[in-house]
Amino acid sequence: MAAAPIRPRRSVLYMPAANARALEKAQTLDADGFIFDLEDAVAPDAKVAARDQLARALAGFDYRGRERVVRVNGLDTPWAADDLRMAARSGADAVLVPKVESAAALLAAEAALVDAGAPVGMALWAMMETPRAFLRADEIAGATPRLACLAMGTSDLAHELRALHTPDRIAFLPSLGLGLLAARAHGLAALDGVHLDLSDDAGFEAACRQALVLGFDGKTLIHPKTIAGANAVFSPDPARIAWAERVTAAHAAAEAAGKGVVLVDGKLIENLHVAEAQRLLALANAIGN
Ligand SMILES: CC(C)(COP(=O)(O)OP(=O)(O)OC[C@H]1O[C@@H](n2cnc3c(N)ncnc32)[C@H](O)[C@@H]1OP(=O)(O)O)[C@@H](O)C(=O)NCCC(=O)NCCSC(=O)C[C@H](O)C(=O)O
Numbered sequence: 392m393a394a395a396p397i398r399p400r401r402s403v404l405y406m407p408a409a410n411a412r413a414l415e416k417a418q419t420l421d422a423d424g425f426i427f428d429l430e431d432a433v434a435p436d437a438k439v440a441a442r443d444q445l446a447r448a449l450a451g452f453d454y455r456g457r458e459r460v461v462r463v464n465g466l467d468t469p470w471a472a473d474d475l476r477m478a479a480r481s482g483a484d485a486v487l488v489p490k491v492e493s494a495a496a497l498l499a500a501e502a503a504l505v506d507a508g509a510p511v512g513m514a515l516w517a518m519m520e521t522p523r524a525f526l527r528a529d530e531i532a533g534a535t536p537r538l539a540c541l542a543m544g545t546s547d548l549a550h551e552l553r554a555l556h557t558p559d560r561i562a563f564l565p566s567l568g569l570g571l572l573a574a575r576a577h578g579l580a581a582l583d584g585v586h587l588d589l590s591d592d593a594g595f596e597a598a599c600r601q602a603l604v605l606g607f608d609g610k611t612l613i614h615p616k617t618i619a620g621a622n623a624v625f626s627p628d629p630a631r632i633a634w635a636e637r638v639t640a641a642h643a644a645a646e647a648a649g650k651g652v653v654l655v656d657g658k659l660i661e662n663l664h665v666a667e668a669q670r671l672l673a674l675a676n677a678i679g680n
C-alpha cells in the first residue's frame with residue numbers, strides 16, 4: 392500500500408458533540424484536527440441528540456480542511472451501533488474507537504462502518520487507554536490497514552493504573568513508550584493524551600515538549616486556548632528546516648556526482664538522515680511554513 396501523504400497532527404482538539412457552540416466555533420480554530428466526542432464528554436441522556444447535532448454539523452459546517460474525527464461510544468454500549476452508522480455516512484475523515492483492547496474490536500468497528508457504507512478512505516483511529524491495550528499494542532496497531540492513528544488516553548490510563556498525574560508524567564512513560572513503539576512499527580501516527588489543568592500554561596508546554604522528545608506527532612487538547620502552544624512545539628523549527636534543506640541538497644549533489652559519502656556541517660549523512668530531512672520538509676510544507 393502506498394504511504395499516505397503526511398498530515399500535520401500537532402494539535403487535535405476534543406469537543407463534546409452535545410456542545411453546539413463548540414461545534415460552530417471549531418470552524419474558526421487553527422487546530423490541525425478535531426475530535427467530535429460522543430463518548431465520555433456526553434451524558435447518557437444527551438447521546439442521541441448529540442449524535443444528530445453532530446451529523447448536522449458535519450454536513451453543514453466548513454472545517455477548512457482540518458481532520459474531522461468522530462469518537463464513537465464504546466463498542467459494548469447501547470449507542471455504538473447507531474454512532475458507527477452515523478459516522479460512516481457523515482463525511483468525517485476518521486472514526487476514533489475508545490477503549491480498544493484487541494485487534495478484534497477494531498475489526499468489528501471496521502465491519503460495522505463498511506456495512507453502513509463508509510467510504511474506502513475513511514480511517515480508523517484507536518484510543519490507547521487501558522493496561523490491556525498497551526500490553527496488546529502491537530496486535531492493535533497491526534489490526535487493519537484502515538488504522539491511521541493511536542491516540543493516548545492518559546486520563547483513563549491514570550484511573551486504571553491508580554497512578555498520579557505528576558509534572559514529569561512518570562507513571563505514563565512505560566505505556567506511552569509501548570504505544571509509540573507500536574504506532575511506529577506499523578507506520579501509524581501517534582498523539583499524546585490531554586493536559587487537564589487549563590490554568591497551568593508552563594506545565595502544558597512542558598508536557599508538549601516531553602511528547603515531542605518522545606516522538607509523538609502532536610497532542611490531543613481540550614480547550615482552544617492551547618492550540619497555538621501545541622502548534623508551536625510540534626512544528627519543525629527554522630533551524631531544523633534549514634538543516635533538512637542542506638541535507639537534501641547535499642544528498643542530491645552527491646548522487647549526481649556519483650559520490651557515496653556526504654558530509655553536512657562536518658557530519659556524515661546517512662540514508663536515515665536524508666529520510667528524516669525529507670519528512671521534516673514534507674511536514675513543514677503540509678503545515679504551510
Ligand atoms: C473544559 C471546557 C468545559 C471549558 O468550557 P468553557 O467553560 O465553555 O470554556 P471557555 O468559556 O473558556 O470557552 C471559550 C470559548 O471557546 C469555546 N470552547 C471551549 N472549549 C472548546 C472546545 N473543546 N472546542 C471548541 N470550542 C471550545 C467556548 O464555546 C467559548 O466560545 P465563545 O462562545 O466564542 O467564547 C471545554 O473546553 C470542553 O468541553 N472541553 C472539551 C472536553 C472534552 O471533550 N472532554 C472529553 C475528551 S478528553 C478525554 O476523554 C481523554 C481520553 O479519553 C482519556 O481518557 O484521557
Ligand SMILES: [Mg+2]
Pocket residue numbers: 431489520544546547
Ligand atoms: Mg478516555
